[in-house]
Amino acid sequence: MSGLLLVFLVVLIFVVLYQVSRSSEIVAQIQGEEAFDKKRNKILGYSMLVLFAAFMIGIVWCHQYMMPLMGPEAASDHGQQYDFMFEVTLWVTGSVFLLTQFLLFWFSFKYKRVGNKTPHFFAHSTKLELIWTSIPAIAMAVLVAIGLKAWFTMTDKAPKGAMQIEIIGKQFNWISRYPGPDMELGKKYYTNINEKDNILGLDWKDKATKDDIIIPNGELRFVKGKPVELIIGSRDVIHDVGLSHFRMKMDAVPGISSRLWFTPLFTTEEMKSKTGNPNFVYELSCDQMCGKGHYSMRAIIIVETQAEHDAWLAKQQSYYVQNHPDEFPAPAAEPVKTDSTKK
């Protein structure tokens, strides 16, 4: 019932508006169309100036409101490159934006019709057109050059000694896998998957799988200053590893393994003091539409020092051991070797 009333109200407002605005047509007829149009055109001409001023003030105001809400600086080396490029691109596009928007509104105001005048027949100028073809071309060349330089660094092979971690998406959570003491991620195949004791489908015939550590909630632990390479995959549909603080992202595609590497620059603790937010946490978000739980596909990333990382690793049990307790008399006898840096 209230819905009907609302519809009725909206229609009523429209009808009133329409009737009121028809009266302007009547006023026009009384004043004479020509004079009325002239007056209106002048008002609208000035309104272009007002609109431009409001536009610019709005932008400044929006900027002031938004900046305190924005995250901290990029937390990875590639991210810092991104931040630099973003700034350059912003300066280029920002100046073009201001110039062209200003001209658009200024011309609209300046050249509003005030009466009949002989039109300025200006249909062509090779010189002008060459200028504004070549200037954007040069600007583009610069942006492409710095862009590709950064792009090829980011997508180059990961440096030797980079930590390898596998991150696998599934509806609707992440699973991470660490190589264990042998520094090697063992083979896996999707037909081996079962939810009970082999969530990634590791191939137990491959010895390298035996010491692999699986974290079912996808928690990622990086070491500050140490390059990390993510081996990305998916169990079902396409997901995307979105690392907004590191300014990186890569799709997780079933049947294909994609990679991404970077060097984290700040530990989680450092970020807490940097942002002044005691709850700060690096988050991994799924950035590719993957179904109804897409928005909840979150994993935590912890960046820590080497010592903290080693201590954490020491406490982990390999996935094989966890799931085959009978082969390893309790308590888990063989502590996983931890010092992965010295190999």
Added chain:
Amino acid sequence: MSNEATLHTHDVHAHDHGHEHGHDEHEHHEQHFFSKYIFSMDHKIISRQFLITGIFWAIVGGLMSVFFRLQLGFPEQTFKVLSAFLGDWAKNGKMDPEMYYGLTTIHGTVLVFFVLTGGLSGTFSNFLIPLQIGARDMASPFLNMLSFWFFAVAGVVMFGSLFITTGPASGGWTTYPPLSALKEASMGSGLGMDLWLISMALFVVSSLLGGINYIVTILNMRTKGMTMTRLPLTIWAFLFTAVLGVLSFPVLLSAAVLLLFDRHAGTSFYLSEIFMAGKALPNVGGSPILYQHLFWFLGHPEVYIIMLPAMGMASEILSTHSRKPIFGYLAMVLSIMGITVLAFLVWAHHMFVTGMSPFLGGVFVLLTLLIAIPSAVKVFNWLTTIWKGNIRFTVPMLFALGFVSLFISGGLTGLFLGNSALDIHLHDTYFVIAHFHIVMGISAFFGMFAGIYHWYPKMYGRFMNNTLGYIHFFVTFIGSYVIFWPMHYEGVAGMPRRYYDFSAWESFKQFGELNQMISIAAIIVFFAQLLFVFNYFVSIWKGKKVTDPNPWQANSLEWTTPIKPGHGNWDGPIPEVHRWAYDYKDNGEGGDFIPQHIPLKDGEESH
């Protein structure tokens, strides 16, 4: 030709152009209501059919965005209106995530395809091509009619998919497999997805029938003297829009057919190594990336299918209402061609982060940023067109100016996304939403509104109400920036798109208040569009009557027809063309324009 024969009856009765006459006056043979308004072969009726269908879909798609904006702005609250419209999908006023994704998917699909392709290019290509090139109708009026009816049926199928138990397709308007291929992956990937694919296939047929017709008509049926270089820029834009459509829509069809095979015939074009619903699927060897290549091979040209008509109409309107010739006609034509060619060479910039070869990504960066050049040329030419003009702030002119402003704002952010090293962070964030909504959503809508207000007098013999038009402009222009400008910041902060709720995210929840504000602005803008729709329909019967056959004092040929042209457009012979469409100059008698059909004066140089 049979076309000429059926139309011949009109030629016999020459009428005086200067006087107004009711539209039925010269319909000497009785036409049944059905053949005149429903199964019409008159391009003018068909164009209005496209437009009104487009308006219907715009309201549906717009309303969907209001609903999901309610969820995004007020994730904690419940709304009765949601249960009223969505029924069990919004029990107790709280929207189900499946339906949230269904709404975003259908919102995107119908606005991109049904409104900004069917409703925009379908309307204006149909309406303006014969009128502006001087033809009595399309090359094949029958195929033209079929084109509309395929469009209508596509719409019925899509609309039907909203009412089935498993809900409409919900994998995003790009419907990437495997999500869209496996019914276990989401509810929307059930019957809803099949209907989506069928609807798209029908739409492709409609678009091809229309497109081929437009190309043939423009190339073959121009009146005497209408050389290609005398064509108004609208026609150039429609020509290349049709070329883009004819070359790229079949690829979408192939993508859809392969997807149907994967869904129902057990093939593995897009599927490989998937573990779903507790079991490993047998499909091995396919690639989900293949679908993305096929989809974006249409998907990217599609954005120019949307933009080019808006650009063409804005060029025409800026020139007419500034009382100045369009600046750099040839450069404008060349830039349309340049955009058309490049449109086919940039599709993979949507796929930088799929894991495809970085080298290939690099090539696509280069090609993508090249598009900035023709786009920049167009912007500077528009600015020079209004420079030193004599600008009349009619409603269509305001929308055309708004179009330029939005095109600049949205176009420039493309330079961020087209550069892969920036896209690696910005991809699939709100930055993308802001970018494409401004540049191909709102700005194309502004081109369309400009076109509707400008050619409404030709369509209905009446004007739309001015004051409501001005309200519509200011609310929409300001509102669009209020909605989409702050989204750039959200995107820079990494806020992902297609999220149902952000409140659990430490990195994104600080934008809650902002999301509320955006939602409120979106609702206001939606009602401003309803005001436009109201104005549109009421003005058909109540609008101020057009008394001058050339109310805007424009040069192009459509204004030489009677105020309400019948089927066949001109009562007498089709006028001959002697000059280009932009002779806004002193006509020697105190006027500031010389229409295309006026012969050159002695000693006058043609452009």
